[in-house]
Amino acid sequence: MEARIQNEAIDVCSMVESVRNEESGAIVTFQGTVRRMSGEVEVKSLFYESYKEMAESKLQSILKEAIDLYELADAVAVHRIGEVGLKEDSVVVVAASAHRSNAFRGCEYIIDRIKAEAPIWKMDITEKGERIWH
DSSP: OEEEEESSOOOHHHHHHHHOOTTOSEEEEEEEEOOSEETTEEEEEEEEEEOHHHHHHHHHHHHHHHHHHHTEEEEEEEEEOEEEETTOEEEEEEEEESSHHHHHHHHHHHHHHHHHHSSEEEEEEETTSOEEEO
């Protein structure tokens, strides 16, 4: 189990390999990727800011809850901070379990909780140079 907040690009393959084990028959990955449209606004990138220590602690507690609730063998979550460009991953969650249904549900639970509860804030940077906090 690992939770990180980082400025660098997320290495999805290393995350997947970190949860691979002999007991798990399923590994589910969620990649939250920056898209061009944010509602009605065309963006060129997103900017994320967080209270890093608090965010990592919150992610850790979410992972622990998901592991317990969905009988996951392991789970990891990484969220970027700083500027993240189009088509880049801003957040990645990986969940491993003996069965696919638990891995899917656990992964969904983790990303939903991160979006709702982690102290991470997002700003759209538009093609026109506007900066809009969410």
